[in-house]
Amino acid sequence: MSERTPGLRERTRLAVQKEIAEAADALFVERGFEATTVDDIAAAVGMSQRSVFRYFATKEEIVLGKFDLVVDDMLAALRARPADEAVWTSLHRVFDVLVSLAEKPGHEEMVEPIHRVVFETPALLAGYLQKLQHMQDAVVTELRDRADAAGTPYAVDDPTPRALTAAAFGCLVAAQHSWLASGAKGSFADAVDRAMATVGPRP
Amino acid sequence: MSERTPGLRERTRLAVQKEIAEAADALFVERGFEATTVDDIAAAVGMSQRSVFRYFATKEEIVLGKFDLVVDDMLAALRARPADEAVWTSLHRVFDVLVSLAEKPGHEEMVEPIHRVVFETPALLAGYLQKLQHMQDAVVTELRDRADAAGTPYAVDDPTPRALTAAAFGCLVAAQHSWLASGAKGSFADAVDRAMATVGPRP
DNA sequence: GCCCAATCTGTCAGCTACTGTCAATATAGG
DNA sequence: CCTATATTGACAGTAGCTGACAGATTGGGC
Numbered sequence: 464m465s466e467r468t469p470g471l472r473e474r475t476r477l478a479v480q481k482e483i484a485e486a487a488d489a490l491f492v493e494r495g496f497e498a499t500t501v502d503d504i505a506a507a508v509g510m511s512q513r514s515v516f517r518y519f520a521t522k523e524e525i526v527l528g529k530f531d532l533v534v535d536d537m538l539a540a541l542r543a544r545p546a547d548e549a550v551w552t553s554l555h556r557v558f559d560v561l562v563s564l565a566e567k568p569g570h571e572e573m574v575e576p577i578h579r580v581v582f583e584t585p586a587l588l589a590g591y592l593q594k595l596q597h598m599q600d601a602v603v604t605e606l607r608d609r610a611d612a613a614g615t616p617y618a619v620d621d622p623t624p625r626a627l628t629a630a631a632f633g634c635l636v637a638a639q640h641s642w643l644a645s646g647a648k649g650s651f652a653d654a655v656d657r658a659m660a661t662v663g664p665r666p
Numbered sequence: 667m668s669e670r671t672p673g674l675r676e677r678t679r680l681a682v683q684k685e686i687a688e689a690a691d692a693l694f695v696e697r698g699f700e701a702t703t704v705d706d707i708a709a710a711v712g713m714s715q716r717s718v719f720r721y722f723a724t725k726e727e728i729v730l731g732k733f734d735l736v737v738d739d740m741l742a743a744l745r746a747r748p749a750d751e752a753v754w755t756s757l758h759r760v761f762d763v764l765v766s767l768a769e770k771p772g773h774e775e776m777v778e779p780i781h782r783v784v785f786e787t788p789a790l791l792a793g794y795l796q797k798l799q800h801m802q803d804a805v806v807t808e809l810r811d812r813a814d815a816a817g818t819p820y821a822v823d824d825p826t827p828r829a830l831t832a833a834a835f836g837c838l839v840a841a842q843h844s845w846l847a848s849g850a851k852g853s854f855a856d857a858v859d860r861a862m863a864t865v866g867p868r869p
Numbered sequence: 870g871c872c873c874a875a876t877c878t879g880t881c882a883g884c885t886a887c888t889g890t891c892a893a894t895a896t897a898g899g
Numbered sequence: 900c901c902t903a904t905a906t907t908g909a910c911a912g913t914a915g916c917t918g919a920c921a922g923a924t925t926g927g928g929c
Contacts (some may be wrong), residue, residue, distance in 0.1 A: 472897065472905070501886070511908050516887065589792035592799060596839075598790065620852075622844045626861040629836030636799075637828040644824055658829040665866045675926065704915070714879050717915065858872075 480518045480528075484509050488601045492576045496526070523590045526581065530591070534598050535596045541605050546613050550606060550624070554631040555659050557602070561635070562652045583644055595636070599628050627664060632644040634658040639658045683721045683731075686711050690728045695779045697832045699729070699787040726793045729784060733794070737801050739763045744808050749816050753827070754807060757834040758862050760805070764838070766856045785846055797818040798839070830867055832861045 487553040488509045490499045501522055506511040516580050519525045537560045581587045606624040610616050617624055638658035642651050689710045693702045704725055708715045722728045740763045747756040770776050784790045809827040810829035813819050820827055843852050 472732035500884095509738075512886095512910080513888090514907060517906080520887090522886070526710045562848035585796060588799065589796040592795040593788060593792040596795060620844065620848055622840055623864045624855065624860045624866045625840040625843055626837045629840040629861075630865040631836075633832030633834075634829045637825055637832040640828060641823065641915095654825065658825040660831040661826045661868055662865060663832040663868045664866055673926085679877095703913095716880080717878060717914095718915090720877075723916090803913070 476518075481519055483515060483525055484525055484528070488573060488577055491526065492573070493582050494566055496522075496580055496587060523587060525589055526577065527590050527594060530594050533560060533564060534594075534601065537598065538605060539603060546609055549664070551631065551659075551664050552629050554602070554628065555655075558631075558655050558659075559652075564656060565651050575643075578639070578647075579643060580637070592636075595632055599625070599632055602628050630662055631659065634662060671799075686721055687728055687731070688720060690818055691780055693775060694729065694783050695776070699783055699790060726790060729790055730793050730797060731778065733797050736763060736767060736805065737797075740795075740801065744805060749812055752867070753830050754834065754862075757805070757831065758858075761838055761858050761862075762833075762855075765858060768854050778846075781842070781850075782846060785842070795839075798835050798848050802828070802835055805831050827865060833865055834862065837865060 485506065486506045487499070490503060501515055503511050504525070505515045507513075510545060512635070519528060537557050539562050540557045541553060544556060564579075581591050604629065605626050608618055610624070635655065635658070638654040640647070641658065642654040685708065690702070690707045691835070693706060693710060704718055705715050707728070707761065708718045711718075718728075722731060740760050743760045743763050744756060747759060748826050768781075806828050809831065810820055812825070838861070841854070841857040844861065845857040
């Protein structure tokens with residue numbers, strides 16, 4: 464009924480999910496996303512195609528599912544910012560969650576190639592942009608709540624929070640683009656900082 | 667070999683394409699995108715499914731293909747802006763192309779429902795965002811060319827043009843979102859103006 | 870108006886992503 | 900240890916999409 468310890472069942476499920484994702488990612492990086500069949504992935508982890516689809520709703524989700532976990536972290540990060548902080552600054556700090564994830568040691572080797580697969584595969588890029596869009600919806604809701612709580616609510620038809628959020632996420636994507644285009648040489652954090660410095664809220 | 671008058675062949679092709687798109691759009695609005703089969707569309711226009719795919723590469727393109735035509739217009743609009751105009755202003759004016767298209771009389775009745783279908787169907791929203799992304803690539807290239815021609819080129823690793831463009835397009839999507847959320851009551855042009863007024867380039 | 874090459878079309882066969890169903894198996898948790 | 904529940908593979912089926920081919924249609928030069 465309520466929250467309990469994850470439970471063994473749940474834990475094995477996540478473990479299998481991770482195993483599939485890792486095997487699939489390796490294949491995607493090696494042969495490309497479209498050239499890799501779900502049957503290939505199933506064979507690689509030794510299960511039936513049907514079972515792969517029991518862990519991931521779609522082939523895309525094998526790659527993009529990772530980002531769902533980040534959404535919660537990002538929202539938590541947003542809620543943790545002081546209520547009177549400038550919105551643009553809060554958004555910038557929220558992106559630190561993504562940055563630190565990209566720079567986390569261990570799977571550093573895979574982050575950039577997968578990133579590249581996402582940006583170079585039309586279906587994946589589209590799915591990724593859509594996930595960012597959903598994330599923006601959640602962020603906008605949070606920003607409105609925050610303004611309400613601060614006693615300075617936005618008018619219902621005020622596009623400000625959504626426009627600010629969209630602009631910030633636009634900068635994020637621009638940063639990822641620049642970063643990949645430069646061969647992922649500099650730090651990702653710098654790329655984000657630089658992109659977000661070029662634009663800002665109007666006085 | 668070179669550019670001639672459209673030619674009858676080409677014109678009939680475009681006519682058939684338009685006929686398919688209109689029949690399909692009606693079905694999409696009526697039953698929804700996913701619930702409508704390509705066979706349904708083929709039956710509606712009295713041809714085989716195979717032939718429908720000869721006019722549109724994918725089912726999504728039947729809806730989203732329209733936007734490809736706009737891209738060229740928008741790029742032309744960008745090139746028509748004075749070279750020394752502020753980038754943000756140029757981008758704002760480029761969006762007028764979209765606005766005037768949405769407000770063009772004749773098919774006004776369909777613009778809003780289709781818009782709604784796009785924003786409410788995950789696959790279509792994803793595809794739409796991806797098209798906007800491609801459009802941004804073209805715009806960024808154009809902005810760099812313009813800066814080069816003006817003798818004030820951007821450094822190759824300067825994220826400014828891309829970030830500005832991404833922020834502007836973010837505002838565009840935010841405007842569409844607000845407009846739809848308000849039941850498409852006010853003018854779309856106002857929605858765009860308001861969204862773009864909340865953000866701007868940093869000094 | 871005639872003719873031919875280019876284009877269009879339907880049909881069929883096939884691939885891949887994805888889903889429903891069901892019976893068999895495994896196992897968490899009492 | 901036992902059973903309710905979750906997990907699985909096997910099979911069948913649908914929808915989107917593609918290649919191949921043969922036949923009908925037709926634009927446009929003659």
